[in-house]
Amino acid sequence: MKFAPAASIAAALLLALSCGAAHAKDQIADPFDRADASFSRYPLNLPSTPQAIGRLTNGDVCDDDNGFSCEWQDDAGVVHIFSGDILAIKAVDVGAATPSLSALGIGTARTRNDVLTKVRAFLPEIKIDCLEPGQAGEGEGVASCGGSFENGGWIKLLFDANNRLKSARIDAFQMN
Template sequence: MTFKTSASMAALLLALSTGIAHAGEAIADPFGRADASFSRYPLNLPGTPQAVGRLTNGDVCDDDEGIACEWEDDTGVHHIFAGDILAIKTVDVAALGDRNITALDIGAARTRNEVLAKVRTFLPEIAIDCLEPGKAGEGEGVASCSGTFENGGWIKLLFGAGNRLTSARIDAFQIN
């Protein structure tokens, strides 16, 4: 009888633990992997903006008026909520300087070719397409590279002068 109980308990523990990624293990779902690479706060789930960190645009934001409030965590990632649901995460490369960027496994890469190689290796399941300056619609001299996930979320990388990375972003859904 004890053997059956122990075997049942072991089977239950194994079943419960199979979906949990342990530290250092890769996340199979590309959206989940990309999301986790930006910050520990999960997209598309309810959360408390104040728990993320500091409000960076407190005097110029009003979520009710359509001016998104941005909450910065301790690593410099900005988080934008739609109501109480985390919708967007962004990284401003200039603010990080030479620090490694964990988002999308960009690391120390900053040129367009280097960044795209790193991101495509990190997310081989996602096609990444680029629009050149003038066609990207992101401002004069800015190129945009993006990819879409099966769940409807997407990533966007912006490159400015000299094809240098200026920002990285992940959206769970369209908020406006």
């Protein structure tokens, strides 16, 4: 019986671990679908039953007819916004009680540089650009970074004045 040298074993282990990570990311080839699935299991651009997602967060009764979008939050804290019966937007606010985000592969990263590194690795096909506070139009001291998909959807990340992640969202289309 012949044993492999320690370096060969370490290389094989590293290859197995890295291929597993790459394989998990590559399971969904389309970047929009990959990003969508990273937020929640409810697919954007398709009819869905909001009540199946979770609880209504903006009032006791949902009344989209008056121009106010109803927001439904799942158990993971992701808010789902509909246009009629079509799921249009998914968003998650990041707070101290949010230890890890599956959205966009962010994980535990919270600083702007770390978050952008994670998102760019998760979506290498998408160009991510940023607007600094004052340009972003998101409020005092808030920077915005995002990118667009070929299907017309986009992602947006908001960062506070300390360059810490405030929120992440994905939009399937422009709601009016």
